[in-house]
Amino acid sequence: MLDQSGSPTAEALHAPVLRWYDANARVLPWREPDAGAWAVMVSEFMLQQTPVSRVLPAYEAWLERWPKPVDLAVEPPGEAVRAWDRLGYPRRALRLHAAAQAIVERHGGDVPDDHAALLALPGVGTYTAAAIASFAFGQRHAVVDTNVRRVLARALTGVAQPTISPTAADQRLAVSALPADEPTAARWAVASMELGALVCTARTPRCGDCPIRSRCAWVLAGSPPYDGPPRRGQTYEGTDRQARGRLLAVLRAASGAVPKKTLDASWPDATQRDRALDGLVADGLVEPLGRNRYRLPS
């Protein structure tokens, strides 16, 4: 089943991918039938740019401590930052805390099932709103993350793409590839994402295990490598990000206020260190106290 351009139609991919998912899906706690929308939401925040293996322990501890949005909402934001541990991008912890408060204030403490209401929450963008609506509430949305983007690009357009955030064109392609009926669309969303995570991977795709290899435009084209401009590799060593991480690690480990002198010991360059600390304060991740002391925000 091919369209005018010689690429397979999306409909031809649905059944084999859904069958593959039924047989190969990972068992993950946020996918359990009784997980609930809050569990899905917590997992989605944590999984933004952080691998599943590192999310699992933090996720379990988080839901044990804060089983409902209101449980988190009544805590100081600094507790969320502390519990975030080393997942990275700690502003996500702050946003999840703010989102929990918004859920209590605007939605009676229950994660909303409306896509627009989800999108209005702090830290919830196009992807996360669609993911919660689809995974937790079974709705029909294009859930376009880096996995889905890669799967559709290869299978339907036949090109390898660099790992960047999905574009408007990727979004349109995903919408056009969505099954018509709601429950099938919801299963397709999680199944196509799982295929990207386990088989159609970025570095070394396991095409031998792929349920749609016989229809994949990229495979049929000889698996051509990405030929566009090279991506700028993000260095980490010596950056402000690393400095911020060091400072925040000291504050997470402390129970209360920390003297600036203690923070100073965590990064050698004074100019960069102070810039990083100012940035953390500006982001609301650190609260300045009197007498040159700092702590996680209360």
Add this chain to the structure above:
DNA sequence: GATTCGTGGCA
């Protein structure tokens, strides 16, 4: 559209 924002595992 391009940047900024953590952290760690792995080929």
Add this chain to the structure above:
DNA sequence: TTGCCAAGAAT
């Protein structure tokens, strides 16, 4: 060893 990559959002 080092660059790439991991369920993005906000600006």
